[in-house]
Amino acid sequence: MNKLRNFNLPWWLSVGPALLVLCFFMVLPIAIIFSYSLMQADPHGGVVHAFSTDAYLRFLFERDWDDVLQFDLSYFTIFLRSIALAAATTLLCLAISFPAAYYIAGQPPARRNVLLLLITIPFWANLLVRTYCWVLILRDSGLVNTWLGLAGWISSPLPLMYTNGAILIGLVYAYLPFMALPIYATLEKTDWRLINASRDLYANPLQTMRRIVLPLARPGIIAGSIMVFIPSLGAVIAPDLLGGGRKLMIGSLIQLQFSASRNWPFGAANAVILLVFVLLLLYLWRRRGGNTTGAW
Amino acid sequence: MTSNSLIEIQQVIKSYTPAVRALDGVSLTIHENEFFTLLGPSGCGKTTLLSIIAGFEKPDAGAVLLDGADISAAPPEKRPVNTVFQSYALFPHMTVLQNVAFGLEMRGIARAEAQVTAQQTLELVMLNDFSARTPAQLSGGQQQRVALARALANRPRVLLLDEPLSALDFKLRKTMRTELKRLQRETAVTFVFVTHDQEEALAMSDRVAVMSDGCVQQIGTPNDIYEYPANRFVADFIGEANLLEGTAEGQTEGVLNVRLTNNTLLTVTHPNAVDGKVVLAIRPERVLLTKTATTENSPNGTILDITYQGNTTCYTVQLDGGMTITALALSAHGGGGQHFACGETVAVHLHHDSLRLLSE
Ligand SMILES: Nc1ncnc2c1ncn2[C@@H]1O[C@H](COP(=O)(O)OP(=O)(O)OP(=O)(O)O)[C@@H](O)[C@H]1O
Ligand SMILES: [Mg+2]
Numbered sequence: 001m002n003k004l005r006n007f008n009l010p011w012w013l014s015v016g017p018a019l020l021v022l023c024f025f026m027v028l029p030i031a032i033i034f035s036y037s038l039m040q041a042d043p044h045g046g047v048v049h050a051f052s053t054d055a056y057l058r059f060l061f062e063r064d065w066d067d068v069l070q071f072d073l074s075y076f077t078i079f080l081r082s083i084a085l086a087a088a089t090t091l092l093c094l095a096i097s098f099p100a101a102y103y104i105a106g107q108p109p110a111r112r113n114v115l116l117l118l119i120t121i122p123f124w125a126n127l128l129v130r131t132y133c134w135v136l137i138l139r140d141s142g143l144v145n146t147w148l149g150l151a152g153w154i155s156s157p158l159p160l161m162y163t164n165g166a167i168l169i170g171l172v173y174a175y176l177p178f179m180a181l182p183i184y185a186t187l188e189k190t191d192w193r194l195i196n197a198s199r200d201l202y203a204n205p206l207q208t209m210r211r212i213v214l215p216l217a218r219p220g221i222i223a224g225s226i227m228v229f230i231p232s233l234g235a236v237i238a239p240d241l242l243g244g245g246r247k248l249m250i251g252s253l254i255q256l257q258f259s260a261s262r263n264w265p266f267g268a269a270n271a272v273i274l275l276v277f278v279l280l281l282l283y284l285w286r287r288r289g290g291n292t293t294g295a296w
Numbered sequence: 297m298t299s300n301s302l303i304e305i306q307q308v309i310k311s312y313t314p315a316v317r318a319l320d321g322v323s324l325t326i327h328e329n330e331f332f333t334l335l336g337p338s339g340c341g342k343t344t345l346l347s348i349i350a351g352f353e354k355p356d357a358g359a360v361l362l363d364g365a366d367i368s369a370a371p372p373e374k375r376p377v378n379t380v381f382q383s384y385a386l387f388p389h390m391t392v393l394q395n396v397a398f399g400l401e402m403r404g405i406a407r408a409e410a411q412v413t414a415q416q417t418l419e420l421v422m423l424n425d426f427s428a429r430t431p432a433q434l435s436g437g438q439q440q441r442v443a444l445a446r447a448l449a450n451r452p453r454v455l456l457l458d459e460p461l462s463a464l465d466f467k468l469r470k471t472m473r474t475e476l477k478r479l480q481r482e483t484a485v486t487f488v489f490v491t492h493d494q495e496e497a498l499a500m501s502d503r504v505a506v507m508s509d510g511c512v513q514q515i516g517t518p519n520d521i522y523e524y525p526a527n528r529f530v531a532d533f534i535g536e537a538n539l540l541e542g543t544a545e546g547q548t549e550g551v552l553n554v555r556l557t558n559n560t561l562l563t564v565t566h567p568n569a570v571d572g573k574v575v576l577a578i579r580p581e582r583v584l585l586t587k588t589a590t591t592e593n594s595p596n597g598t599i600l601d602i603t604y605q606g607n608t609t610c611y612t613v614q615l616d617g618g619m620t621i622t623a624l625a626l627s628a629h630g631g632g633g634q635h636f637a638c639g640e641t642v643a644v645h646l647h648h649d650s651l652r653l654l655s656e
Contacts, residue, residue: 193381196350201398216389
């Protein structure tokens with residue numbers, strides 16, 4: 001820090017690039033989305049430049065033929081389902097990642113690197129392709145149903161596709177590394193002698209896990225949870241391919257408004273609602289004494 | 297001191313990799329209420345032996361007995377043994393008080409009661425005002441004392457200390473030595489103390505086990521191992537020693553004749569008859585230099601080098617026929633502290649009671 005300051009760069013040169021990036025990649029797009037959400041929809045796509053709160057009203061109400069607002073929860077339900085699925089994804093990722101990361105961190109360094117590589121390998125293939133593979137596995141004529149049929153355990157295919165479960169599988173599969181890597185990073189830094197110390201002080205393996213390992217891994221667990229929860233809340237590919245448009249999530253809903261439904265303001269409003277919800281969560285988390293960098 | 301045996305290590309062998317044996321058949325007995333020290337150079341297996349007593353490592357062969365019962369297979373949490381780690385290993389996410397109370401809580405003592413005991417133990421190491429801090433907010437010496445309190449609070453049968461003083465500065469180290477001795481006396485816990493500092497070992501211990509290359513070389517009181525080193529390694533490792541090689545030439549009435557390689561004939565007090573090549577050891581402070589020779593064991597030599605060390609002065613003397621010997625004497629009053637001058641011829645007295653015959 002101090003070293004950097006010693007170069008005596010003019011302030012605009014040192015913070016300038018960062019400000020530019022923030023402006024162009026964050027402030028400007030969000031400003032555009034926000035302003036679009038308060039305009040009227042052009043039925044041919046795009047927006048009419050006139051102020052309107054219709055987009056936000058539509059989230060909770062439906063306008064009937066007499067132009068009267070009726071309470072309608074169908075969009076809100078999509079929102080709730082998204083939150084539930086994202087939360088379930090986060091928990092499942094945690095349940096799978098923690099033991100895996102714990103195991104990897106306990107291996108000799110050479111083996112560790114191989115195992116980490118294995119975790120990150122799926123990253124190298126396109127997410128769309130990887131998710132489509134799950135379609136091949138889960139559909140009526142897919143691997144699972146074929147095998148179960150051959151084994152004689154089922155007579156007709158199980159309805160695996162186009163369910164919340166299918167979406168959940170896709171999401172967990174897509175975001176698992178985002179949970180595993182930060183947890184691994186904190187566990188790897190942990191002094192293993194602390195575990196010996198805990199056992200020495202009469203704690204059995206379970207107590208050692210609860211009192212020593214989990215608290216020390218907390219920063220990684222928090223970072224991983226944030227990195228899984230937020231993107232899976234807005235995910236598009238898994239719900240589209242595996243939910244087949246029957247089980248919409250908020251990400252697909254937004255995408256739909258900008259494409260087929262041609263209602264840009266409503267899409268923008270949904271994006272704003274999602275953003276505000278996430279910021280609110282983070283804010284509540286911090287106020288509760290936690291913090292996003294995860295220090296205890 | 298009672299001499300009931302508390303811990304018995306029987307023929308313990310341990311290798312981490314097939315090629316190297318960290319412990320190569322170690323046997324020793326540690327008595328109740330004893331301050332027992334494991335002393336040896338880096339890598340000789342001291343930490344490994346502690347880990348086996350604590351239960352972090354399982355011996356490949358051999359057994360560890362506590363009160364006569366084999367505990368070799370018991371996990372660490374089932375042993376009435378606590379460790380002060382070389383690295384302290386304090387729990388960074390707990391306060392000092394929580395650290396010290398941890399062991400008590402894990403043994404099922406109610407939190408409130410555990411914290412009272414913890415606070416009392418912190419008083420014992422004079423850290424009662426620091427209980428609310430976290431380990432990161434303490435100095436190295438304070439952390440070390442927390443580690444000590446955390447282990448002692450459980451009143452274990454045996455306290456294992458792995459080079460607990462090595463990270464401290466010289467002054468603090470001296471204070472902590474007395475402190476540890478006091479704690480051991482007050483708590484009546486058996487201490488097994490690991491160090492590679494021989495001065496520390498001699499100053500603090502009831503008994504010392506000298507180790508090298510995974511083997512115990514000698515076990516005895518500090519005085520025993522200093523005055524009667526069992527072999528060349530011990531004589532060389534503990535303090536300074538002049539090692540003189542020669543051949544045994546017959547024994548009469550407890551006195552052995554040894555002819556050194558430079559042809560000097562020495563007599564040594566030694567009970568048994570010995571044949572062939574032998575090594576004699578004598579401490580520099582036992583070597584006496586005079587201007588004139590007397591009857592026996594006083595070959596002539598020339599002073600090669602003089603090192604003034606304040607309270608003592610060290611003389612390097614070349615015996616006639618090659619072979620150098622170091623003599624240590626209290627510094628003289630005048631004459632720059634020196635009794636002799638460089639190049640002067642002196643008689644080197646090697647008293648037959650001060651010479652020790654070593655096994656190789
Ligand atoms: N976990 C391990 N894996 C492989 N080899 C080990 C391991 N721990 C120790 N060793 C080896 O076993 C031998 C004994 O090690 P140990 O730690 O017991 O030595 P020490 O006497 O405590 O040394 P120091 O005074 O440096 O602490 C050494 O040769 C060391 O390299
Ligand atoms: Mg060691």
